[in-house]
Amino acid sequence: MATTTLTRAEIEQLDSVWRSPGFTATLIAVAAAFGSWALLLPVVPLAVLDNGGSDALAGGSTGIFMATTVLTQMITPRLLRTIGYNPTMVFSAFMLGVPALGYLLGVDLVPVLFFSALRGIGFGALTVAQAALVAELVPVRFLGKASGILGVFIGLSQMVFLPSGLAIAHNFGFDTIYLVAAGTALVAALMCLRIPRLKAAPKAKPRTYDHPEEKLIPTVATWKLVTVPALAVLTLAMGFGAVSSFLPAAVNDIDPVDGAIFGGVMLSVVGGAQMIFRYGSGVVADRRGEPGSTMFFGQITGMLGLAVMALVVAQGWSVWFLVLAAVLFGAGFGCVQNEALLSMFFRLPRSKVSEASAIWNSSYDAGTGLGSFVLGIIAGKLAYQGSFGAGALIVFIGFLATIADRIIGRHRIAEYNNMRARLRQVPVARKAVHSARKIRRVATTPVPVTKLLTRRPPRPGWKRREEEDV
Structure with missing residues (x-):
């Protein structure tokens, strides 16, 4: 269930970023989503090589992931204006995690590139939405601190999950880590449901002027x-x-x-x-x-x-x-x-x-x-x-x-x-x-x-x- 949305005037009167509705849920969702990404970042290329794949295919799995990430980032602002932050982030967490189950079918050329591309779509939408959402949720005067806190949660998530992915894969096998990554992304999707139902501000209307000189x-x-x-x-x-x-x-x-x-x-x-x-x-x-x-x-x-x-x-x-x-x-x-x-x-x-x-x-x-x-x-x-x-x-x-x-x-x-x-x-x-x-x-x-x-x-x-x- 989404958190109650405050007006901008009400948000500016808050005395702490932690009182901003949806801020804590956003941090947990972002940490879980980045955790799902970090779990598989070194694992998928390793799985390709372990399966007898080439170095080019191992690198290509990351390359196509980043390519679809950047392409998705270009269209995400329009999604945030049309359907809002909440649905966009739920969708991005879903796309980041569920395609990880596709690796259970194998890590040959077609499945590894296809499912890596799908996960890149989720990661691209998520990275744009989370940074912009923080600017919408917190008072302007606390934006620097809020952005820093977001960076701390992302950094801690990467520090914990990057080595954890390799350890789980080594001790329990690659199939296990695919399931763990999908489950972690599901946690992110559930937390995204608690984010206020906001839409990005529409594009600015044409300006009006009080004085003709302003047009100069x-x-x-x-x-x-x-x-x-x-x-x-x-x-x-x-x-x-x-x-x-x-x-x-x-x-x-x-x-x-x-x-x-x-x-x-x-x-x-x-x-x-x-x-x-x-x-x-x-x-x-x-x-x-x-x-x-x-x-x-x-x-x-x-x-x-x-x-x-x-x-x-x-x-x-x-x-x-x-x-x-x-x-x-x-x-x-x-x-x-x-x-x-x-x-x-x-x-x-x-x-x-x-x-x-x-x-x-x-x-x-x-x-x-x-x-x-x-x-x-x-x-x-x-x-x-x-x-x-x-x-x-x-x-x-x-x-x-x-x-x-x-x-x-x-x-x-x-x-x-x-x-x-x-x-x-x-x-x-x-x-x-x-x-x-x-x-x-x-x-x-x-x-x-x-x-x-x-x-x-x-x-x-x-x-x-x-x-x-x-």
């Missing part, structure tokens, strides 16, 4: 507002693709005796650092009243982590130095994850919350897959240190884009009904963010100067009418 200020395209934060998370995700694919093997080369154990520990360290710093980044954003404070820190730290990995592998230093590298990279990636998502929510109107989530998730997933592929080719040519070093360089490119974005258009936001405008409309939020910069006029839409970067024009002598938040 151009509307900024969505892609210009989100390209730089999307690039930030994509570049770190590419580095993560290299870390998740090659760090255990690199550790094993340095220490053939204990390398297998240390490799798993390193990935856990990366995941733990991500959780902690993603949450911390959200808390900082809430206290300041706007995102962006830890973006530079995250990109620099992530870049340093990859650079240290390259140096340690190249010089053959102790694997303990890789612990430091794993902490640095995980901390940086966690900060950038939260900052990029909050920046998209902050710049876009409420009617495009689902699009922001779709863009963020697509950047994350595409970056991870692209990093594994491209940096894998580099690893074949220049060894693992070359892969990590190239990853650091890619992150540096994203860092330069963020610097340029900050200098040329620091206050790039949509012209009305955006996160900053909504914060100023909520009395409780205004009190919570009294230390943030006070801007009297809302007309801060930047004028495009380049394809990616825009500059804020001089403030006009009139005040723009803000659209009411409904």
Whole structure:
């Protein structure tokens, strides 16, 4: 049974994210769904190889999963507007779990690719819906913290279920783990039924103007507002693709005796650092009243982590130095994850919350897959240190884009009904963010100067009418 839905005004009066109806159910549902995904992530390729399949088919099972994930993410915002969050998330959890039973028929070419593709559809819809739903459920002033808590639940789920899948498969067989994954997804579907029956906000209506001069200020395209934060998370995700694919093997080369154990520990360290710093980044954003404070820190730290990995592998230093590298990279990636998502929510109107989530998730997933592929080719040519070093360089490119974005258009936001405008409309939020910069006029839409970067024009002598938040 769905939880009672509150109005936006009632939500803004809540004094804690935990009082938001449906928030706890969403966290449990997302943790269970990601658990179902994590259980089979390393198991399906292993089952293919154990069945005598080729390396290409083993990799293809993951590849087609990610392909249908990204394709589904593109259409999910429309689903959230038409049928709502509750049905979409129930369907996504169902599609993520039930097709796992199809592997019981075998892991030959046709069944493994077909059922992996179906599961990718469920995962794609889920990842977009869960991030956008949090923005709908919690008060605006707690959005950073709520996003961080969501990251903690996802991270803990992966840390628990990734090794559990391999252990269950090893001790009880592959058929057992398929059943466990389907059952875990069923738990997610049941919890999704308790999510309030909300629909994503409809697309914004054509604007009206109080003064003719307002028409002179151009509307900024969505892609210009989100390209730089999307690039930030994509570049770190590419580095993560290299870390998740090659760090255990690199550790094993340095220490053939204990390398297998240390490799798993390193990935856990990366995941733990991500959780902690993603949450911390959200808390900082809430206290300041706007995102962006830890973006530079995250990109620099992530870049340093990859650079240290390259140096340690190249010089053959102790694997303990890789612990430091794993902490640095995980901390940086966690900060950038939260900052990029909050920046998209902050710049876009409420009617495009689902699009922001779709863009963020697509950047994350595409970056991870692209990093594994491209940096894998580099690893074949220049060894693992070359892969990590190239990853650091890619992150540096994203860092330069963020610097340029900050200098040329620091206050790039949509012209009305955006996160900053909504914060100023909520009395409780205004009190919570009294230390943030006070801007009297809302007309801060930047004028495009380049394809990616825009500059804020001089403030006009009139005040723009803000659209009411409904």
